[in-house]
Amino acid sequence: MDLENTGKDWKDEAPLLAAMARVNRLTVPEDYFNTLKANIVSRCLIEDARFENEEEFSVPSNYFDTLPAQIESRIAEETIRKFVSSDGFTVPEGYFSSLQQRILARTASTEKPVGTIIKPIKRNWLRYAAAACVTLVLGSVLVFNSRENSFEAQLSSIPDQEIINYLQVHSDMSDTPMIMESLMQTVNLNDNVDDLSDDELEDFINTTL
Amino acid sequence: MPAEDSEILKKFADPKTRNEAFNLLLEKYQQKIYWHIRRLVVNHDDADDLVQEVFIKVWKNLAEFRSDSQLYTWLYRIATNESITFLNRQKLKNNVSLDEVGYDLADTLAGSTYFDGDQAQMKLQKALLTLPEKQRLVFNMKYFDDLKYDEISAILGTSVGGLKASFHLAVKKIEQYLLTTD
Numbered sequence: 001m002d003l004e005n006t007g008k009d010w011k012d013e014a015p016l017l018a019a020m021a022r023v024n025r026l027t028v029p030e031d032y033f034n035t036l037k038a039n040i041v042s043r044c045l046i047e048d049a050r051f052e053n054e055e056e057f058s059v060p061s062n063y064f065d066t067l068p069a070q071i072e073s074r075i076a077e078e079t080i081r082k083f084v085s086s087d088g089f090t091v092p093e094g095y096f097s098s099l100q101q102r103i104l105a106r107t108a109s110t111e112k113p114v115g116t117i118i119k120p121i122k123r124n125w126l127r128y129a130a131a132a133c134v135t136l137v138l139g140s141v142l143v144f145n146s147r148e149n150s151f152e153a154q155l156s157s158i159p160d161q162e163i164i165n166y167l168q169v170h171s172d173m174s175d176t177p178m179i180m181e182s183l184m185q186t187v188n189l190n191d192n193v194d195d196l197s198d199d200e201l202e203d204f205i206n207t208t209l
Numbered sequence: 210m211p212a213e214d215s216e217i218l219k220k221f222a223d224p225k226t227r228n229e230a231f232n233l234l235l236e237k238y239q240q241k242i243y244w245h246i247r248r249l250v251v252n253h254d255d256a257d258d259l260v261q262e263v264f265i266k267v268w269k270n271l272a273e274f275r276s277d278s279q280l281y282t283w284l285y286r287i288a289t290n291e292s293i294t295f296l297n298r299q300k301l302k303n304n305v306s307l308d309e310v311g312y313d314l315a316d317t318l319a320g321s322t323y324f325d326g327d328q329a330q331m332k333l334q335k336a337l338l339t340l341p342e343k344q345r346l347v348f349n350m351k352y353f354d355d356l357k358y359d360e361i362s363a364i365l366g367t368s369v370g371g372l373k374a375s376f377h378l379a380v381k382k383i384e385q386y387l388l389t390t391d
Contacts, residue, residue: 070377073376073380077352079384079387080352080383080384083329087248087353088324088325088333089244090323091323092323095257096239100239103261103264104231104235106265107264202341
């Protein structure tokens with residue numbers, strides 16, 4: 001076949017092909033070309049948006065530094081779960097059904113009485129007002145004179161268990177053990193951090209939790 | 210269907226429905242709080258005492274609860290503090306370090322009436338009791354209670370990064386213990 005002259009020659013060289021009607025037998029879905037333009041435009045917009053927003057995604061600082069450790073933790077956790085599925089602890093039969101009643105019984109004994117009776121105030125209010133003024137003046141004199149020792153006196157009058165209860169309800173759990181441990185340890189601020197061993201670093205993590 | 214925390218708090222604020230609210234709170238949280246305490250102190254009788262003390266404190270202080278934190282994180286915090294205080298008392302009583310209390314607890318575990326775990330479960334508990342107290346705490350809340358780090362952070366008041374580091378150390382130690390100990 002002469003590639004330089006492909007006008008009429010190919011029909012001579014491929015008469016069967018030349019005899020076939022030139023009809024496109026490939027098909028497309030219905031309305032394909034009607035929606036093709038819109039689809040192409042949408043895809044282009046999505047691609048543009050993805051490119052613009054790619055740099056706006058961020059990760060927490062040091063994320064990739066800690067990621068290997070996190071993955072190792074998950075693997076170790078799964079290994080433990082395969083080894084043992086539950087903790088093995090049990091309780092006496094019917095324990096939880098009775099626990100609620102026992103707690104309620106104890107809270108009932110701590111309830112304050114409801115519905116106190118208030119006596120009506122008598123109409124000779126002037127007498128009461130005078131007594132209140134005298135009390136106020138005398139009380140102020142006493143308070144100012146004893147102010148220096150009042151705080152300590154108040155504090156010492158509160159039972160230790162009440163103080164502990166307050167701290168347990170209102171403080172973070174890290175305070176008490178940290179304070180207790182600090183009382184028993186001395187801190188040398190001149191220690192070179194680079195010389196800390198793995199155990200010391202672990203202790204630091206545990207202490208600063 | 211457990212009651213919503215908001216419903217519990219609303220009912221507790223009204224003296225007429227206060228007892229009903231407390232009942233709802235107990236139904237919803239007593240088991241979770243019990244098991245959180247039990248895993249720390251191991252002994253059932255100790256856990257029983259402590260869980261009751263926790264809910265007595267809740268009864269006395271719930272009216273002052275500030276809704277700036279979740280109710281269950283507040284409950285967990287009280288339970289954690291109560292358990293740690295108990296373990297500290299044991300430490301002072303027996304004149305051992307807080308971490309050595311774990312070894313004492315391991316000794317009692319073997320003879321405990323309320324532990325029917327197999328050898329593998331016993332080994333896991335002993336592994337846990339070798340951990341420093343705070344690592345054990347973080348591990349329990351993450352592994353058994355399935356709490357998220359954000360939730361544990363709210364309970365313990367510590368950073369998520371520190372918790373992740375602590376959990377990582379804990380699981381590695383436990384895994385090592387399980388693989389190397391008979």
